[in-house]
Amino acid sequence: MTDTALRERLDAALVLLAANFLLLLVVAFEVHPPGAVGALVLTLLVAYAHFRGS
DSSP: OOHHHHHHHHHHHHHHHHHHHHHHHHHHHHHOHHHHHHHHHHHHHHHHHHHHHO
């Protein structure tokens, strides 16, 4: 498998993962809004720490 083909597959997997996260976030906001806010804040903190550490 070439590097370009692998990169395209990884990009597609990341797009599907982001779509799945957004769908679950929408459902969580309908079912339990405080829990959804907590999960969103935790995700943003982890992402900030990841990018800050790079």
